[in-house]
Amino acid sequence: MARYVLTRLATTIPILLAISIAVFWGANHVADPTVSLTLNPRIAPEDLAAYREHLGLGEPLIGRYWQWLGNFVQGDLGTSLVQNGAEVWPIVRTAMANTLVLIVIAAIGSLALGIAIGTVSAVRRGSFLENAATTGSFLGISIPPFWLGLMLQLFLGLYLANWLGVTPPLLPTAGLYSPGQQGFDLVDRLRHLVLPAMALSLQLVAVYSRYMRASLLDVMSSDHIRAARGRGLPERTVVVRHGVRNALIPVSTQAATDAGQLVGGLIVTEQVFQYPGMGRLFVDAMLGGDYPVLLAAVMITAAAVFLVNLAADVSYGVLDPRIRRGTG
């Protein structure tokens, strides 16, 4: 097992390096961090040139990449090219914290809901509930998350507030806090999380409920379930104790394997709801040509997704002793 983990980690490093080169090259190729300055007629060309020199943009790419890599390996993420020399790490740290809050809420909510829906549709096959769940999951994977976000803003944000006649709206459609908010207010923060978390969750619920349904159907047809029934256990106990518990193993690993897709949902959701997390940081840095921030965002996200995937593969063997890799 340890060997397997080490091999996986070792093969990950060249991939992360390749990504960093591609991002570095790409970012420098497509966007200029000083472009907004060139549009300002009051900035003299000499000053601009001096500023570009100061940022190190005149130097050859390879040299800058080496410098970036050397610093990165030592844990120094550098300084932003756009935000006037601000250090990258604090920026990334704040964004990561915001994103984690959103992910945790969305993941817990959608796993719970998905497992419940999946269980019901596996146990009550052919019922109205199962048909509704199937239709719902088809809708869930067919609605673009960004559009769902916009519709939530429109209906649960704007129209609901108009209907209730409340200002400011009950469920805010953007940002982290209400304007003018002083200090930390849990209720206000949670209200700002409701819509983004919903937008992020719908697709996940659809997918998780399908996983759960398939997995539970698989488990329910196995011998130990028949044995449990044969011992005369009530059906409820059979389903919950022997069925659902075993069915959760493939579901949780499958969910973890989908972590990469979750990132896609985050980019979109954070963009729609102007939520200051990693996804938005990535998009902004991409558009602004701020490659130190961009690289940090991409490398950290990619590494996190790799680790979650690895954890999923390893836990699969640990949770289900029938599947062990190699000598285990």
Added chain:
Amino acid sequence: MARAEAALAERPVVVVWRRFASRRLSVVAFMVLLITAAVVAGADVIAPYASGQQNLDHVLAPPGDDFLLGTDTLGRDTLSQVLFAGRISLAIGVSVALIAAVLGTTVGLVAGYLGGRIDAVLMRFTDTLLALPLLMMIILLARILGDSVTDVILVLSLLGWMALARIIRAKALALREEEFIAAARAMGASSGRIMFRHLLPNLVGEISVAVSLAVAGAILAESTLSFLGFGVSAAHTPTWGNMIGGNEGFMTVEPWLVWAPGLAIVVTVLAVNYVGDGLRDAFDVRSDGREREPHRGRSKGGTASRRR
């Protein structure tokens, strides 16, 4: 007995079609798709206004007689724009799915049939791509390549073949142990011939299902990319995604600007997904390439009662 003989005499296409036709929802979805394709293809005739025609006297007009779904900030008729945009969005979806199918099938066949070191290298590569945050990579590649329709097709197909490659590999691994492959090999068929003349026809089901679902994925991916502003440029080519992105700011004033292209995406993708699901049942394939679960009883003649 007579029924079994009749079934044997039937061509596979007929069998598959009959099974597909027995699922009403999938047939309806298929018709919805045909209509959608016909309408966007005939947009030049059907659309009330020309593509991109600006009616500056009617900026942000509400839905009415002249403009069924209102107009945008340049006075462009929303309905017409949705039709013309649909042409591009559908074309991208289908092209990406087809190109990705060729890539994925080739990689999967080569890896699964040849095996050994080639398999290890190809699958390592495939798994790596699968383990990356996909949308991030799509955005990066799209930024590097550009914002034309061709660029977007290229980006999405280059990053869209991995799932199919895995499925095809799994099937190829199983099939290569079959007698008929051994027979072909004994008769001196080359690896290429075996892969593309003997294995490929046995994978038609898997490929069809994957392609249909890939169309749905590609339409969603394109719309997401264009919505974020990294896809097809709204300046010269409307797509459903960039229509939503461009009109997002006017959503509260003129909700139809965002509703119409969004509903177009949902209806199309939903229909594609139902068709794919119907194909999955008709071809009797499982999404992960494993054999069907044995406990799902299947009545001999038909599959109408079967559900997944």
